[in-house]
Amino acid sequence: GQSLxxxxxxxxxxxAIVQIxxxxxxxxxxxxxxxxxxxGGAPTFLSYNALDGLExxxxxxxxxxxxxxxxxxxxQELQMKDSASYFCALNxxxxxxxxxxxxxxxxxxx
Amino acid sequence: xxxVSQDPRHKITKRGQNVTFRCDPISEHxxxxxxxxxxxxxxxxxxxxxxxxxxxxxxLLSDRFSAERPKxxxxxxxxxxxxxxxxxMYLCASxxxxxxxxxxxxxxxxxxx
Numbered sequence: 001g002q003s004l005x006x007x008x009x010x011x012x013x014x015x016a017i018v019q020i021x022x023x024x025x026x027x028x029x030x031x032x033x034x035x036x037x038x039x040g041g042a043p044t045f046l047s048y049n050a051l052d053g054l055e056x057x058x059x060x061x062x063x064x065x066x067x068x069x070x071x072x073x074x075x076q077e078l079q080m081k082d083s084a085s086y087f088c089a090l091n092x093x094x095x096x097x098x099x100x101x102x103x104x105x106x107x108x109x110x
Numbered sequence: 111x112x113x114v115s116q117d118p119r120h121k122i123t124k125r126g127q128n129v130t131f132r133c134d135p136i137s138e139h140x141x142x143x144x145x146x147x148x149x150x151x152x153x154x155x156x157x158x159x160x161x162x163x164x165x166x167x168x169x170l171l172s173d174r175f176s177a178e179r180p181k182x183x184x185x186x187x188x189x190x191x192x193x194x195x196x197x198x199m200y201l202c203a204s205x206x207x208x209x210x211x212x213x214x215x216x217x218x219x220x221x222x223x
Contacts, residue, residue, distance in 0.1 A: 031210055041216075042214040042215060042216050043214050044214070045212060048210040050210070087152050089212075091210060093166075095160070095165045096141075097155060098143060098155070100152035100153045101152050102150075102151055102152045103150075103152045105150075
């Protein structure tokens with residue numbers, strides 16, 4: 001089966017940088033995605049890594065190391081609106097099922 | 111609106127009743143997923159369709175749960191003989207082919223009394 005681990009909570013200061021780590025176990029790996037979910041809202045796609053290395057999208061970057069079964073999401077120049085839950089998600093298996101982690105609740109403080 | 115839509119937004123039912131939810135994916139998306147989410151948890155995979163074929167169903171899913179996607183368009187998720195433990199947000203998501211992005215609907219919040 002698939003499993004993912006990520007920290008349950010992170011607190012960071014407005015304007016700072018925060019890194020949210022994710023480790024996973026799976027067979028038939030296709031890629032690792034990141035989603036953001038504000039309280040009461042639906043998850044929205046942020047980033048995807050299929051190959052090793054860093055992908056940058058504005059203030060957000062995501063990194064993948066397939067040999068270490070590890071990835072992270074990097075958020076720079078934190079803003080109050082970045083307070084949300086962040087999920088890493090595995091795209092894996094013959095049918096490319098997408099499995100989510102439990103999520104990391106990020107609180108940005110002034 | 112060309113996003114994923116789910117109906118109803120909220121459903122309150124009594125234990126033992128049957129409920130059915132509907133999901134309309136983005137029109138050109140051939141892959142459709144159902145998830146269940148409770149407070150403080152990540153979306154839990156329930157089932158997955160590619161076109162009209164149901165390719166995978168969670169082993170954790172009771173036989174009381176069934177899903178269909180006739181003609182590969184909209185999908186329905188039915189829960190029979192609801193239990194209080196079924197109370198959750200039921201999310202539908204769709205994606206097109208090999209595109210990695212999942213697009214989520216706003217969900218159906220189920221409360222079983």
